[in-house]
Amino acid sequence: MFNFKEDMHVHSTFSDGAGTLEENIRAAERQGLERLCCVDHVRRKTPWVPEFVKAVQQARQNTGIELLCGVEAKILNEDGDLDAPDDLTGVDYIYAADHRFPLYDKCRSPNRIRQMLADGEVTVERLMQALTNATCGAMIRHERVVVAHLFSILPKVGLSEAQVPMHMLETLAETAAQTGSIIDIDQRWSCPGPRSVEPFVRRGVRVLMSTDSHKPEDIGHYKHNIEVARTLGLIPALEQVA
Ligand SMILES: [Zn+2]
Numbered sequence: 001m002f003n004f005k006e007d008m009h010v011h012s013t014f015s016d017g018a019g020t021l022e023e024n025i026r027a028a029e030r031q032g033l034e035r036l037c038c039v040d041h042v043r044r045k046t047p048w049v050p051e052f053v054k055a056v057q058q059a060r061q062n063t064g065i066e067l068l069c070g071v072e073a074k075i076l077n078e079d080g081d082l083d084a085p086d087d088l089t090g091v092d093y094i095y096a097a098d099h100r101f102p103l104y105d106k107c108r109s110p111n112r113i114r115q116m117l118a119d120g121e122v123t124v125e126r127l128m129q130a131l132t133n134a135t136c137g138a139m140i141r142h143e144r145v146v147v148a149h150l151f152s153i154l155p156k157v158g159l160s161e162a163q164v165p166m167h168m169l170e171t172l173a174e175t176a177a178q179t180g181s182i183i184d185i186d187q188r189w190s191c192p193g194p195r196s197v198e199p200f201v202r203r204g205v206r207v208l209m210s211t212d213s214h215k216p217e218d219i220g221h222y223k224h225n226i227e228v229a230r231t232l233g234l235i236p237a238l239e240q241v242a
């Protein structure tokens with residue numbers, strides 16, 4: 001079910017990527033990819049989404065690669081609100097991202113969370129629950145959600161995804177299955193890992209391969225993702241030797 005001939009999370013000059021859409025598509029062609037999702041960062045007031053959608057539509061005419069269009073928005077609070085414009089016509093996927101830590105009614109910087117932990121204002125258990133609530137909320141309240149680089153925020157606050165209780169992973173995977181949401185495995189942040197991905201795979205949730213590349217030369221190059229596939233026994237033994 002993992003397809004290493006896709007790269008489902010690639011940034012362009014529409015936000016903070018170094019390559020234009022064209023440069024990214026040419027790089028994906030050189031890498032022999034079959035599918036590419038052009039993803040750029042948005043906020044609520046981002047004005048260029050219609051232009052971005054149109055540019056991706058036009059680019060489809062000049063490539064044999066299946067091109068998709070996504071926007072990446074941070075999760076704003078424990079309810080799972082996303083920092084995205086209301087009108088996302090023509091956008092295939094909304095990537096819900098843990099760029100800040102959602103806790104109660106807002107999201108906070110990693111440094112603030114570290115401070116709260118150090119001061120005993122919040123426990124590790126409460127933080128894990130908050131992240132689970134926020135991520136499930138994003139899947140429930142929005143359509144076409146891809147949970148981007150699940151748990152990438154944890155190392156930034158001094159925690160690890162190995163500390164996420166199994167029952168929370170099961171809740172996340174069950175919510176993804178019930179809402180038709182998707183997750184991506186992110187090469188750039190090397191997360192989520194095999195233990196976190198397994199409950200999603202077990203439920204048949206779609207798992208995308210993403211580099212989260214910000215440079216054309218990184219598109220389609222995987223290490224972490226291949227390790228996850230191997231650990232979960234999803235790459236046949238013969239391919240492992242190669
Ligand atoms: Zn991100």
Ligand SMILES: [Zn+2]
Pocket residue numbers: 009011039072212
């Ligand atoms: Zn990204």
